[in-house]
Amino acid sequence: MKFIHTADLHLDSPFRGLDEMPTQIWQRVHQSTFTAFERIVDDAINQQVDFVLIVGDIYDRDHHSAEAEDFFIHQCRQLAKQQIPVYLSYGNHDYQPVTEQLNSLPNNVHVFGNQVETKTLTLADGQIVAITGFSYGKRWLVEDQTSKFPKKGTADWQIGMLHGAISQNNPDQDHYAPFTLSELLQKKYDYWALGHIHKHQVLNEEPLVIYPGNPQGRHKNEDGHHGYYLVQSDADKLTAEFKSVAPIEWCEIDAQLNHDQTADSLIEMLLHKEKTEDRFKMIAFNIHLTGQVNDLTKKLLANGTILARLQERLSEKGDYQWWPYQLNLLKDTALPKMTDLDQKYWDQSAKDVFSQAAVIDLADKLAKYGFIADQLADPSLVKQLRYEASQKLGEGDHDEN
Known part of the structure; x- marks a missing residue:
């Protein structure tokens, strides 16, 4: 059979x-x-x-x-x-x-x-x-x-x-x-x-x-x-x-933005970041800031200009092997320094708070709506929430110094 x-x-x-x-x-x-x-x-x-x-x-x-x-x-x-x-x-x-x-x-x-x-x-x-x-x-x-x-x-x-x-x-x-x-x-x-x-x-x-x-x-x-x-x-x-069998694969790709990179050099880097494969890809680039970054480049990233230029370059080539639909500007912020005891409590709290059941419970009656329930069922949502929380904690620590 x-x-x-x-x-x-x-x-x-x-x-x-x-x-x-x-x-x-x-x-x-x-x-x-x-x-x-x-x-x-x-x-x-x-x-x-x-x-x-x-x-x-x-x-x-x-x-x-x-x-x-x-x-x-x-x-x-x-x-x-x-x-x-x-x-x-x-x-x-x-x-x-x-x-x-x-x-x-x-x-x-x-x-x-x-x-x-x-x-x-x-x-x-x-x-x-x-x-x-x-x-x-x-x-x-x-x-x-x-x-x-x-x-x-x-x-x-x-x-x-x-x-x-x-x-x-x-x-x-x-x-x-x-x-x-x-x-x-x-x-x-x-x-x-x-x-x-x-x-x-x-x-x-x-x-x-x-x-x-x-x-x-x-x-x-x-x-x-x-x-x-x-x-x-x-x-x-x-x-x-x-x-x-999927003809299109959605994926995320990490890229580092160095302090000396201009908008043009970043675009060139992204153009060569993805290797051509048989499968067409829809790509979200996660741009990680490292050190002091060119302010103009950061602004062009934030307002969508670099994404538009990148898409324009691909359109000019006319050979569509992949397509960037999103650029995420990320600042890797370290968590505040913790003692072993603090780290233990953070790990335990994060495990309890950032769980699928806790997120669904927090959503309360909104979970009744089908399209929201589908998103809440996605494990990647919990991962994203934990990442964003750690970034906020890290920012708070730096602000106090």
Whole structure:
């Protein structure tokens, strides 16, 4: 048995917050979610998989564009030509009532209803696969759905599809079909195909419980490689291999700004900072100040002039291998000198304060809003808050001297 597990396609993502850029780059960015899924379909055909699982959030929003729906249907038809079935569920972004009358998808696509149900598939070698899942009928599902999943039956392979998040044991936070890992393991399934979290991760090895992440990162907090999992049977167990397909990678690159650098020399340095690779990159440069820096250069950095000049230079070349969308001016400020005891208390306090749970608790009712909840769930937010706090503490120490 061989299948592809993907989720969170977010076709037609608006990519909000990006400044003006050349048409050629914007088209590449806008098409990236489409391109990523097209690559998954191509891989499914080339790998001759038995089926494809798509665990929620096919579209970026409930009122998706006709372009996105037409594209998705076309890709499913490509799989149909190769007799590859698709099993999909809708998530919190593309929630909808599932009825046969509303289903315009080709016959090889099997959509899970708004209640937990099991669909079966007989493979070419006679093995029977049971797949259990459900679709969101509304944006929030605060009830734990795992109790409705049956335990493994007589099928050769039992797979669970669940678009949701690990329970925080807080009704103000658990909006997306909350579950616990222990609940999933009690079902004795052979594989849990998860969706909703946008960074690929393996929650459990035996049996495999996996978030594939989204195939294409949509902003700077979704950096690194993105793709899907190719899952294969090996005797009586399953193995999973991550496959990267994202046409665009979001990343941050550090650069040192020395005291003798002018705006022109800094631009030249940044132009040669990124090595050309196969993958197009959207780059945020973190400019670290070292020592006494040219005031004019600092001002040009702060007001966006250097970023605009850098983008202009790349546009003049017309060979777009990467694009800088942000320059962050950072001053590395050391924490105040501490005794061993002070350091101990700082480390312990930082551990308690700068945690995901503490940040979500501080956000209070704001965490009810979907787009805010998504940001709060990003581990990089906690890291950034801790960095900024340490910088403020360091500045305070220097001000007193």
